[in-house]
Amino acid sequence: MPRELLLQVTPEIAANELLLKDHLSKQLKVSPQEIQHVSILKRSIDARQKAIKINLKVIIYLKGESFQETKIELPEYKDVSKAQEVIVVGAGPAGLFAALQLIELGLKPIVLERGKDVRGRRRDLKAINVDHLVNEDSNYCFGEGGAGTYSDGKLYTRSKKRGDVTRILELLVAFGASEDILVEAHPHIGTNKLPKIIEDIRNKIIEFGGQVLFDTRVTDILVKNNEVEGVVTQKGDTIQANKLILATGHSARDIFELLDKKKIFIEAKPFALGVRAEHSQELIDSIQYSCDYRGEHLPPAPYSIVKQVNGRGMYSFCMCPGGVIAPCATNPGEVVTNGWSPSKRDQATANSGIVIELKLEDFKPFEKFGALAGMEFQKSIEQKAWHLAGQTQKVPAQRMIDFTQNKVSADIPKTSYVPGTTSVEMGQVFPGFLSQILREGFKEFGKSMRGYLTNEAILHAPESRTSSPVRIPRDPLTYEHLQIKGLYPCGEGAGYAGGIISAAIDGEKCALMIAETLK
Numbered sequence: 001m002p003r004e005l006l007l008q009v010t011p012e013i014a015a016n017e018l019l020l021k022d023h024l025s026k027q028l029k030v031s032p033q034e035i036q037h038v039s040i041l042k043r044s045i046d047a048r049q050k051a052i053k054i055n056l057k058v059i060i061y062l063k064g065e066s067f068q069e070t071k072i073e074l075p076e077y078k079d080v081s082k083a084q085e086v087i088v089v090g091a092g093p094a095g096l097f098a099a100l101q102l103i104e105l106g107l108k109p110i111v112l113e114r115g116k117d118v119r120g121r122r123r124d125l126k127a128i129n130v131d132h133l134v135n136e137d138s139n140y141c142f143g144e145g146g147a148g149t150y151s152d153g154k155l156y157t158r159s160k161k162r163g164d165v166t167r168i169l170e171l172l173v174a175f176g177a178s179e180d181i182l183v184e185a186h187p188h189i190g191t192n193k194l195p196k197i198i199e200d201i202r203n204k205i206i207e208f209g210g211q212v213l214f215d216t217r218v219t220d221i222l223v224k225n226n227e228v229e230g231v232v233t234q235k236g237d238t239i240q241a242n243k244l245i246l247a248t249g250h251s252a253r254d255i256f257e258l259l260d261k262k263k264i265f266i267e268a269k270p271f272a273l274g275v276r277a278e279h280s281q282e283l284i285d286s287i288q289y290s291c292d293y294r295g296e297h298l299p300p301a302p303y304s305i306v307k308q309v310n311g312r313g314m315y316s317f318c319m320c321p322g323g324v325i326a327p328c329a330t331n332p333g334e335v336v337t338n339g340w341s342p343s344k345r346d347q348a349t350a351n352s353g354i355v356i357e358l359k360l361e362d363f364k365p366f367e368k369f370g371a372l373a374g375m376e377f378q379k380s381i382e383q384k385a386w387h388l389a390g391q392t393q394k395v396p397a398q399r400m401i402d403f404t405q406n407k408v409s410a411d412i413p414k415t416s417y418v419p420g421t422t423s424v425e426m427g428q429v430f431p432g433f434l435s436q437i438l439r440e441g442f443k444e445f446g447k448s449m450r451g452y453l454t455n456e457a458i459l460h461a462p463e464s465r466t467s468s469p470v471r472i473p474r475d476p477l478t479y480e481h482l483q484i485k486g487l488y489p490c491g492e493g494a495g496y497a498g499g500i501i502s503a504a505i506d507g508e509k510c511a512l513m514i515a516e517t518l519k
Helices: 011-015 017-028 093-104 121-131 165-174 194-207 253-261 281-289 360-388 400-404 432-448 500-518
Strands: 003-009 035-046 053-062 085-089 108-112 211-213 218-224 227-233 238-240 244-246 272-280 306-309 312-320 324-327 337-340 349-357 395-399 421-423 458-463 487-489
Touching (some): 003 011, 003 017, 011 017, 011 053, 017 053, 085 093, 093 108, 093 165, 093 194, 121 324, 227 244, 253 360, 272 312, 272 337, 281 349, 312 432, 324 349, 337 349, 337 458, 360 395, 360 458, 395 400, 487 500
Parallel strands (some): 085 108, 085 244, 244 487
Antiparallel strands (some): 003 053, 035 053, 218 227, 272 349, 272 458, 312 349
């Protein structure tokens, strides 16, 4: 009978199949030749001691025990070209996985994406990086695949109670992702590999009768007697359906404004805001692995840190080992940062959002905007950063210790942020209370991670799109909007998800709820 084991091994053993078999043979007291196959079920790094270990969960098949390689397959989709139609607004993970689930349930998705297809987006990413030109419909946040496609594809989620995480990971594998994402404690796909997977998902939706329309921004939602009737696009076209999944992402300010204008109930939601800090990856490796040289068998080290400062949580967010910082504005006249890593995480720098939790009372200066107060607070900081950086996509930047000492940095070294930097005292970007918390928080971070607080680390501001500043309330049992029948707020933009996996799960759940109502 196959044996399942939990074990700790050196990185060298974990990376070498022959060494691993030899190690297991000694534990099982059999010869290595008796071991037919070893499947790794889970893998994580334990760097708490100087001698770093790899935690493995494995299943071992000895000779004579039944073993067969299993290939992860897609569900058996059927043609839905003539089935009842459901409009899906947004082709991020929530929208795409909602569309796949609708097809599986025998319904026809019509996916409307304001941006370009995943390949076409690249020209607009180049334009913002090189020419400082922001296309408000096609950028790092908008376009096929959503914000995660060109900002890393991190798949780690704490939201395991929300739904079947394994199902989403297996679907991604079936569409071409490495099976490593089923094993790693903190899986990620990488910005260089995600576009092909997204393209294949879109082609599958179309193959089985769904529609995917690009450059199709929704400008109105048609409602009669508090029930959805369809949408109007920027081209003036009307698309009719009485079921609508609204999966527009956390940056779709025009949609929030539309809902507010139509008096469709929304509410302000707290989010987190701060800076993106960049260190050399070599320094982070030395801190996390307690070594001078990481070696070939360990991945670039990540970090995760949380502190309470002046009654507020300050924490690392979307940490990118071996990654770069990207310009993520969605409108001209604003500056926004984010980070991403390629699949090998082989860049020389590491970056992370370092953000502070906000409270609804922080938005009081913008209370005249009602439910949009948080959004206007967010917008004001991004616009201030743009002005301070010379009204370009250059980003306000400061050396970390200089920031803690309220000192303008005499110079800023070249960072991974391609549009460039402008030396600014970061306290000008943020309200006073936020600047003070950040300053004290970085000192606390330095106590926990010796070497982290250094003037070689560069802060870029702001990191402001951590989550939606708005929640679109829905019934917790049916997922339908509390006021509008047939409207299903979904994913990050509605305030119900926080990353690729949780957004995909939320998209699937909305599709399932629609199918239930149609029974």
